[in-house]
Amino acid sequence: MAKAKKETKAVQDFSKYVRWFWIVFLGGVISLFLIFFLTSIFGDLPDHTVLENPKTHLATEIISSDGQTLGKFYLNDNRTPVNYSEFPQHLVDALIATEDVRFHEHSGIDARGTLRAIVTLGGGGGASTVSQQLAKQLFTGVASRSTFGRISQKIKEWIIATRLERQYTKEEIIAQYFNIYDFGNNADGIRSAARIYFGKEPKDLSIKESAMLVGMFKNSSLYNPRPERNPVGVKNRRNVVLAQMYKYDFITEAVKDSLQKTELDLNYSPESHREGIATYFRGYLDGFMKDWIKNNPKPDGTKWNLYNDGLKIYTTIDSRMQTYAENAVQQHMPKLQAEFFNQNTPQRNPTAPFLDLEKEEIDALLKRGMKQSERWRHMKYDLKKSNDEIIKSFNKPVKMTVFEWKDGKASEVDTLMKPIDSMRYYKSFLRTGMMSMNPQTGHVKAWVGGINYRHFQYDMVKQGKRQVGSTFKPFVYTAAIDQLHYSPCDEFPDVPFCIEANKFGNPEEWCPKNSNGDSDYGGTRTLKNALANSVNTVTAQLIDKVGPQTVVDLAKKLGIESEMLPVPSIALGTPDISVYEMVGAYSTFANQGVYTKPVMVTSIEDKNGTILYQFKPETRDVLSEETTYVAVKLMEGVTQIGSGARLRHSWARNRQEYKEVITGYPYELTNPIAGKTGTTQNQSDGWFMGMVPNLVTGVWVGAEDRAAHFKSITYGQGAAMALPIWGVYMKSCYEDEALDISKEDFKKPENLSINVDCSKHESTSDADEDQDENTPEDLDFG
Template sequence: MATTKEQKQRKEDLSRNIKLFWKIVATGIGLVVLLFVLTGLGLFGSLPDHTKLENPETDLATEIISADGETLGKIYKDNRTPVDFEDLPQNLVDALVSTEDERFYEHSGIDGYGTVRAVAFLGSRGGASTITQQLAKNYFTERPSQNIVARIIQKLQEWIISIRLEKQYTKEEIIAQYLNQIDFLYQADGVRSASRIYFGKEPSELNVEESAVIVAMLKNPRQYNPRRAVSKEKSLQRRNQVFVQMVRNDKMSEAMKDSLKQQPIKLDYNPEGHNDGMATYFREFLRADLRKWIKENPNPETGEPYDLRRDGLRINVTIDSRMQKIAEKAVTDHMANLQEEFDDQNKKLSTAPFRDVTEKEINEKIIASAMRRSDRWRILKAQGKSEQEIKDSFLEKTDMTIFAWNGDIDTVMTPVDSIRYYKKFLQAGMMSLEPQTGHVKAWVGGINHQHFKYDHVKKGKRQAGSTFKPFLYATAIDLLHYSPCKIYSDGEYTIPAGRYGLSKDWTPSNSSGGYGNLKTMKEALASSTNTISAQLMDEVGPQAVVDRAKSMGIDTDNFDVTVSLALGTADVSLYEMVAAYGVFANGGIYNEPVLVTSIEDKNGTVLFQYVPESKDVMNPEVAYTTVKLMEGVVQSGSGARLRDTWRGQQGYGKVLTGYPYKLENDIAGKTGTTQNNSDGWFIGMVPNLVSGVWVGGEDRSVHFYSTTYGQGATMALPIWGSFMKGVYANESLGISKEPFPKPSNLSIEVNCAEYVDGMNSNDSGADDGSDQLDM
């Protein structure tokens, strides 16, 4: 039995230990408080102030928005476009809070219960990091340090920033910011990109299974990514665990959980790289155009240029995503068939895909030129390689992925062989424009932007062939007040040497042969009669035609002002031609093509607003009369393939076995085919839409042998027909089927039937054929 003295000693020891314990606790608390204070004062590293908390430095993608409100694509360093809380579905919010931070709505940035539990069980029963802490870590702290002291400091910084964030923002704003900040891989930065890339929809459209997949990735976007083959099973298991957490938090019934767990993960993968998605050629052209705008329009607050890849601008463009989809499908469907026919016809051609050249010319000119323009040549030259070393490298076999219409092919070939392989592909360009506003509604610059970067809408310039003839006819109508009913003979016609600077007589021929017929101007344009075009050119002179084309937006600076312009010898772009034809459809008023309607910064402030500019360049009478001329092309000429009466040419393969467009409304247009069938054109219009198509090889020596396939009516017109059939099928687009509006003061007679009734024009309805371009 202990003595009184021992008992007293024990009491004193206990009291001393208790005091020591509380001193240690108090000291610990004091040290923690001191650390908090010192950390808050920035002793261990600066912390974000109120301004930085309000405007965290985050790279935001510039977004290109179509006229109908769809995202066409983005320009970015990080593919991040923020969304507000209101744009998030409730099932996504429930899944997030249930899985990542059950007491999110109860704490003020730090979960005390979770912290004590994490310390007591050393993290074995879950961590203590709240959604707010994770946001603070993502925004303002560096990667976790391996040094224990440094890591403690980082954790204190996270806590302080979290508390400040909770004071700065509502819970809803914190959730939105957190989901906007996460990198979900595959260029899916933030929840909006993740939703669009993995599921092909906006966040607001996500169902509960899809939301659970996104929340499952938060733990480790790589380890639980449903796109990666090695992590699909882990992603499924983690998604199902999200369902369990939602049941635990009364956000889902047990029965629904059991049902959803049986469902596989269903992805709708839509990559958002610069070569992916819609309007890739348009977006690339736009990016270059925007760089010019940025140089001239610095940020008024900083005086620095905007950064397209980081500043989150919103570019509102005129492209209609619905029409763009239709245009791209029309190009793809026709060009795949046309290429198949082209390849078949070249099987026995020793110089394939080239014609009209020798093998020596191919190697010394075409291939050699392509080598020097290639990235390989540029890179090796920059490395200091000699010209011979560079040439030798083109003969070494290498692994590569090449384009094919039925899917890319992994293969091994030399760079020289790949050049020749790619040269065989026929290319295409298409543009559609609303003439009353100049708004460009569709833009297809080529067949595949991944493999063929060259844009055939704006950058490419080729001989226009007979699509240039309406400018000649309009000049004659304007200057000489001619009617479409005026009659000409299609006999041989010579413009003598000396006239218009000719060094020798010029006598063009008609592609369809046959001379000695009488034709109205309307019939002559429909059959593209070259001899009548020559007569008109002799009557008005080439300078007047060039002036007319220039007034309609055609770049004529490099034109050879000569009589062969009557046959379309000048190089023009599809962009210029469609805009110029818009003058005819718009009663003589020219609107330069418009691509961007406005530009906004990330806060919605308007930085640029397009102001329409129009100019009268042609008498409305002349414009309407030229339209009536071009209607003849579709009524009885090469454009008649658009009508229900056309039955195709049987026995010529699927390219020519029928044209199922059945367009019976008033359509004006013109086909064009250049010498040797190198270029095929069709530009057609209805009152509120002008669309143009060009098809041809990258090199002029890549072409069909015969006009049957090489003419504009076969190469280009089917794309136009498919496109128009598609846009008419969507009535919400409002594309007109009405006649072109007639000027109230029309004094030129356009109804030839009353004056040439029953005239046998001997019109075969053939296309332009190979317009003779020799002088």
């Protein structure tokens, strides 16, 4: 009897457990039903369309012709998404091992992890899956501090996570998570993080680098690897990730132990609009894109957003050649600047950095500079200050960071200085503009608008225009060849020459002198020799024969858009012209008489790869093949017997100190090179235009104000200021055989009727006269 009662009680107890099981089970089902189908109590949740196209801000990417990222346009989000296929496997393994080891087993919610978190009150680790964390990043934001708010958000994350799992593959979820996360320091998404912290693309990350970045998912603000922030904490966190990878058999113990002993080995390369490669070109491109956006709306009529829509701009810039160009500037300019400072000490020049100006003129120049400054604009229009108040502020010392060349490199120094003194200081720096272009395609391969974009933002490639000096003379010679069929071997007397008043509309008689005055005259010169040595009297005779208007018309056909007065003095290069225009014009000579407008952008795509813009080449026939070939042979004389001959050997043998300060570069280029140096009045501007059959490059060097210049021609000529940059750049390009820069002869026309072989006219004395237009005779450039 007792036994029967025990059995009955056992059955009843079991039935109770079964009943409670079903209550709990059905309660759970009902709860899930309420959670997933009565979601309105938790606020709006993203529908199918929103889940398919989550709103994220994507930076516009600037891509070089060789497939490298030159930079980006963005405001707050420096994000460029990459596909899962571009991730190294160990990056994915690190994420799964650390954040969601059962990622491939669940459908958005890890039941075991959730139950563990509930039972241990979070002590056993978090329960959020990668899908939930992605849901939080994309749609739910920061949780409320209230208990209900936290519960509500967690439920939202569960709902959205399960929807994401139905909408996307596991690989797509991982890719989105890596792409959406903010790694700090403008490193939005894994691609920016890999580039900024290690200077790499994601596919090139090592195991320890991947582990560090995954470790930052815990808290990128706390685990900031920059030296001044928390490198020790970041290293410890990275080692935790490596331990997790070992724990789940993604790496061996030996690999874990080895990597945990290593340092972070950062290659921190911040990405901003004022840093990185091709900064001046990117500044130009910003304006180009804004103009394009004005005239090219989206299909729905709205405007593209340069900073958020994830456009891809494919450019003609070659990242390798751009780097070589920037390196050439950085190699030469500190040496030139050091000599400029040496010559402009207060003892040598009380009005430094200006020459030939009175105090009143300098004060007026600085006052004009004040009114053009950002400080004046801000105080005048934002702070509503009076002119007197603003002027006083320019004479009050303030803390500032200024540019300097230090140990031959661009640097910055913190100092206390009056803003007016900083203006004078910056006006003492020599600037540069450099552009390199393929003459056949018009593709601009390198663009350097100055010495440092952060401190000197005015672009001297396209914005700035300066007197071109003798680099204009080839246009005069070419007009004479085209109109009068002259040969490079034709001889002209080297004697004083004048163009009378009122001829060509010139009100006064014009009598140009050669660079060294009367001592330069005597005998005859071939046109080749005259151009190579920038003989002004011969150039004057040529423009007298063809007329200034003919030369102006030719220059305009060659792409010169700047104002040019048709007066005789134009022959010596009086017009202000940009480097951009000059390179385009000279490219016509290398392209057998066909002008090709410079091209910087080849195409623009939206984030889905749809082509929005594709450039169309703009070309026009300007000169015959024969005329351009003869002009090229004339300009080859500049690098054979003229001021450019130093490109062919180590030319400063007898002036060691000059060699050390200015160059010391043994270019020793042996291939055909055509070009022209240029030096303007008072040595304010130095130019060199150089070309080989498939590359034309122009370089200008000078200060912001023409009154700041070298006192003597020794350092102030184009051959010393600009030519060394061209030589260093070209030598680097030739050393990179993958670029395929031509070393061949310029193409000769089949039916050439003009004699270009002047060997019988050339003498030893010709080769000794390889001086620029104002070069002192005591320098040996042989």
